[in-house]
Amino acid sequence: MLLAGYLGPSGTFSEQAAYAYFNNINEYQLIPFPTIQDLLQAVDKGEVSKGVVPIENSIEGAVNTTVDMLAFEVNLKIQAEIVIPVRHYFIGFEEFGFGEIKAVLSHPQAIAQCRNYLHTHVPKAEIVFTSSTAEAVREVAANKAPRAAVGTLLAAKKYGLSVLDSDIQDNKHNETRFVVLGKEEGKRGAKCKTSLVFSTENKPGELYRVLNIFSLWDVNMTKILSRPSKTRLGEYVFFVDLEGHILEEDMKNALMMVQRKTSFYKLLGSYEIIE
Amino acid sequence: MLLAGYLGPSGTFSEQAAYAYFNNINEYQLIPFPTIQDLLQAVDKGEVSKGVVPIENSIEGAVNTTVDMLAFEVNLKIQAEIVIPVRHYFIGFEEFGFGEIKAVLSHPQAIAQCRNYLHTHVPKAEIVFTSSTAEAVREVAANKAPRAAVGTLLAAKKYGLSVLDSDIQDNKHNETRFVVLGKEEGKRGAKCKTSLVFSTENKPGELYRVLNIFSLWDVNMTKILSRPSKTRLGEYVFFVDLEGHILEEDMKNALMMVQRKTSFYKLLGSYEIIE
Incomplete structure (x- = not known):
């Protein structure tokens, strides 16, 4: 195993x-x-x-x-x-109506993502923070009281509680x-992506020169993220996601050139997208 | 006032x-x-x-x-x-030696930034989290006990405590x-920056085309940051910092073109860098 x-x-x-x-x-x-x-x-x-x-x-x-x-x-x-x-679910005991619920438990991020819902449906309930959404469901399940949790469907099933409402997050996207x-290396799938992280010399236009390579080789960049290099303010590493697999000729050539033009280069993998 | x-x-x-x-x-x-x-x-x-x-x-x-x-x-x-x-300071009462300190109070981020220091100098002290570094110093000052805080020099002075050690953060940068x-608008200084946020149509190469404009007009980009557009996964807005002021001819021309080539454009200002 x-x-x-x-x-x-x-x-x-x-x-x-x-x-x-x-x-x-x-x-x-x-x-x-x-x-x-x-x-x-x-x-x-x-x-x-x-x-x-x-x-x-x-x-x-x-x-x-x-x-x-x-x-x-x-x-x-x-x-x-x-x-x-x-997808956040409102989880608790069916015996209690919404008006009776005294407390809502969840992780601060889940509470923040359902702020409007909670404000509208249980405006008077006390908010209690827990270390995870699963912990919130476990605590509510532990004793039968007019309390509810914001958590996953998986957790509701696991702890034998009822789903009182579904998809309660404010932003549906x-x-x-x-x-x-x-x-x-992962295996090659029907739809693939390649991720890498690099940094350039700290000179004007260096990032643009690297992105130019992707453009020249018709490699589509779906994401770019900058993070501090942790050396000094204003120096960054760039995370890039590209459409395609490194075994494809154009991708291979593009990355060979990127590696030459960057001061730090690390391939994070070519991998399948599970849909 | x-x-x-x-x-x-x-x-x-x-x-x-x-x-x-x-x-x-x-x-x-x-x-x-x-x-x-x-x-x-x-x-x-x-x-x-x-x-x-x-x-x-x-x-x-x-x-x-x-x-x-x-x-x-x-x-x-x-x-x-x-x-x-x-700069984090180790703040407390001079009467107590490091070996006597039973608890160290601070904001979780400050504690994380001084992890090696605390592990080396007060390995047995209990870590107590507070809502800010200033709150930690205030709490330590409130009663004379063998406790210390990680906080700013300003807070040590404000609450009348001693600086037991200086620059205790693990990363000096x-x-x-x-x-x-x-x-x-801010006023124009000796050294200026211009910040803007934009998004492009979700087509291959669109970000590259915008950065190309800065390159053509010799405008130096010192930073690019992507953040989710909050509509769907994979759609981003880009925050860009540029060297120079919008009253400079090249910058003005570059931004006029950027505005035409982007689906969302917001100038966050041209401003002075205080050094």
Whole structure:
């Protein structure tokens, strides 16, 4: 039995992403990890074979811990990408009406994402923060009281609570991109992406010169993200996502040129997009 | 007397940045605000004339609340930029030796930035999180006990505590960039920058075409930051910092062209760099 880690606790969107990926791969046992750092280090040291972590959310942006660790701290390959819609559920006991609910428990980010809903439907309920949405559901399930949690469908099922309302997040375009990480290259799929991180010499126009290479080779860049190089203010590394696989001729040629024109270059992998 | 707000409480780096800017401007009274949102909305509504908020840190990257609000929620101009080195001080009572210190209080981010130092010098002290570094210093000052805080020099002075050690942050290249925001354009200084935010049509090569304009007009881009457009995953707005002032001919021409080639365009201001 091989081991695969996900950002825990059980009942989070990361577990849902891990299920989506490992669905048909019975040889993996899924293990929750308390932090992204712990998980990526465990994959890097070979303590688990694969790790599933969030890398970007459509509202919050990049998950900085994940991208910074991939650039600076571990040598891992992105093997696959999975996009999970962020759907928050209002979870509790059917015995109590909305007007009776005294407290709503959840992670601060989930509470923030459902602010309008909670303000409209349970304006008088006290808000109680927990360390994860799954922890909120577990606490509500622990004793029968007029309390509710904001959490995932997975957590509601796991702790035997009722779904009182669905899709309660204020912004309906809320999605999170997860990546599967491991020591080896991922396999080539029908739809592929290539991710890399680089920095240029700190001279005017250097970034433009690199993007020019993608343009010359007709390689489509779907994303660019800058992060501090952590050396001094105003110096950055750039994360770029490209459409296609490194085994394609144009991509290979473009990246060969990028590598020559950059002062730091790290290929994060060519990988399949799971849809 | 005019009012200017900063991200509070008193004794934080934001207050230090506000002092640096308003030093010679006696007509302003400085007021702390509990959150960046509250402060920017107060400036937008004209309740205070100016606001000083962090926009970028050399280790953590962009302050997302500030950049997202400037793009989507308020109509404010950047009037000046101030860079403050992040220096953490170990603050307490001289009567107690390091070996006696039972607890260290501070904001989670400050604790994280001094992790190695604390691990080496007070390995057995309990870590207690507070809502700000200033709050940590205030709490330690409140009763004479073998406890210490990680905070600013300003806060140590304010609460009458001793500096037990200086510059205890693990990364010595830690700086934060603050901006002064207001309803009007800032004044032109010796060294100027221009900031704008834009988005392009979601077609291959569109970002490259915009950067090409800066290159053609010899306008130096010192920073590019992408943030989610908050509509759907994979759509972004780009924040760009440029060297120079919009009253310069090349800059004016470049921006006129950028405005034509983008689907969303918002000038955040041409402003002086305070050094």
